[in-house]
Amino acid sequence: MESGFHADSKTVSGAIAKLQESLRVDEAVQSSGANNNVVILHESQIPEGEISDLLQTFTEAHPSRFFVISQDDSVSDFQAHVTAICHEIGNDQKVCSEVIRAKVPGSGLLKLSSMLRANFVSGRPTEFFLYDDYAALRMFPYLSQSADLIFIDSSHFKGGLKTVRAITDKPIKVIDLQWARLTSWRDSIRSLFDKSAVNSLVPKLSEIRIKYERTPGGEIATAALLLGGWMVHQLGLKIMMYSGNSLYVRGSDGRVVSVVFEECFGAHRDGLELVELKFAHNLSPSEEQFVRFRTTEKALFTESSAVSGVICRQLEDESDAALIKRFYLIGESIANFGAALRVALYVIDANRDL
């Protein structure tokens, strides 16, 4: 335990007040950005550049009072630094976000929460960004009572969706950027099944094959699990069992569908190479149909035996920063994330048991 450590809220409050004073002097500044609270938690090993990049986009998309907290056992005392990040919004005006960066040793986390609560903008929502497993599992529990919304990127987590499970068992809204990254896939799938010639094939579905880039630990890629989970849920398929590399699900008509997770080599956007649906139930080989979605670095291609032509959809920047910006500007459909996650976790648990 570090003696002499106190998370000094008065010092931080004083520094914020001074910063606001200096911002008020600048006529171009329209706002101190004190409209929301955002807490970014990360392990100290995360490169500073990554956090700075994230802050640049976050402050632009969502001006707020930011608290960037890293856990660092080498510090013996509370260290906080208060600055502003400003962005031009046109007409010679700018909006500034207050940024309070603090390092705390692990033993100081409990005290830290009091500093944060004393300096949150009153009455405003508080959003958290949990950058890594340590932030999610070790730091966040001390602060979870303050959270109205949590951002994560499950592709950052060494524990993958298991770490997500630990967070989502609390009744707080969770935005997984990995889920947001699947929007292009989900949009493409939705659009293709808007066509009646394709939609009419649904009762014949016999197999879903998801090819994903091999992961270092050999587990099934998070993106593959979430997308597979979403498709199973949307199609109303009930889980039967997991065996080999396949999840077996059953339709309301008793038909069995296999969801095959197949690893491949080579780099692809989002770690997914291909999603293919085969429609063979009660059909002869010559009658079988398919739909196929595959990516290159820049585009997602959609094709189907039921309709002519290949649809090419440009893929956009899907870095954390771009996704956060898109979330605040356009929004993100998380309506079925929980259901997709449940299916994905079933596969993870089943895989562990094998």
Next chain:
Amino acid sequence: MNNPFREGENRLLRPPATALVIFGATGDLTHRKLVPALYNLCHDGYLPTGFVVMGAARSKLSDAEFRTKLKESCQKHSRREIDPEIWARFSENIYYQSLDGAKTDDFVALKNRLEALCKDRGEVYNYLYYLAMSPEFFSSIAKNLKASGLVEDPHGGQRATNIIVEKPFGHDLESAKVLNSELTKSFSESQIYRIDHYLGKETVQNILVFRFANGIFEPLWNQKYIDSIEIAVCEHIGVGNRAGYFDQSGITRDIVQNHVLQMLSLLCIEPPISLSDANSIRDEKVKVLRSIRRFTPEEASQNSVRAQYVRGFIDGQDVGSYREEPGVSPNSTTETYVAMRLEVDNWRWKGVPIYIRAGKRLPKRITEITIKFKKAPDSLFRGRQVEELEANSLSIQVQPTEGMSLRINSKPPGPRMRVNPVDMDFTYNTSFGVASSDAYERLLLDSMKGDSTLFTRNDEIEEAWDLLAPFFAAWQGNSLVPMNEYQAGTWGPKAASLLLKPFGQRWRRL
């Protein structure tokens, strides 16, 4: 059979693949407003991933030449700086087709080109036609679109085809009916999107949110608590290069018939069944317009003032009179200023006067709506140093700054009981930390999504013309309402103040 992949998912946030064809693409509107708006939509990630802009006009230009010209315009007129990477991505979807609006063959060539482009991209694109030109060409373009097969959907219901038209929607009721009849020969009403760009402004859209998302104001929003409503649309500029059009129209047709009456109808509507259904809102707007009292020409003359500016000073600069403007007839009797008093004869608004003023070459550019509440009884303050209680008011600032201000009475610090008015302000920039988008950005996006909520319906336009007809009749030939004068740089003629005086009112100081 329902698409299972849409079950439980949020509404489409982005439009489907769209080919936007802009007729009049070499004109001012395209360069100043439309393409900068599209660029900013692209910048913010709102455009569909399948998107084509096809400029169409008489001039002979290549795609590259057109893109170069548009880049120069965007650099001048976009609300943000042009990012080279984003521009590169955006402009590769821009094309140009030389076209004579009167020649059907040219439209067939356009059709073939669009189909080839969309086939290359492998998707069925919605077609959206923007008529960025004078209304005299609407009829021939609509006819040729139909004749060349660019209106029907050859894909069995997968392609939506819509048309956007700009104001003016006619010159009066008769011409508005003729214009609409020409358009509806080729397009159904649901395919026609009539733009009033004021409806794309954040603060105008905020009128509905303000009224129906806040429980505290709706109980006050009626004749029991509101004393009067004032709408001011003031410009400090003259007619510029619009003299040809403006001198035939005047400020009433240019601003009041559309922008002012649209804002008025949103202020006064009953809660619609749903804010997600375009026709629910528009039905309520039409009811308001129908409820506005129809004057005889004689009554219209007593409830209006019109004027034309003469020499004066604006921002310390000498400015000439309206009749000295290039393109304006030296004998022009076109009004550059109008003030009116209207009344909405329904349960909610009976007895609440609506004061409207609009003018050019006024001291500053400002558009503001003010709701003046009835005064509190002042009996509690008798015997104290309180002169007169000021009425509470709510101001909705539409431009140049967007926001709201609520004026309340408060006690200033000190030992004496005094009452001073103070303002509780909200501005968009401060509260949301982002600059408001241009109105055209929202309107273009909505039209691509097929959401017509922010576009005017034909019956709204006809009702607006109908209620203004007695004013035009009263003004004709100077018979009942003389043309007043006002010095450029002042707030209008003296007669405008006299319009309110009999009711114990005065214009709000802007």
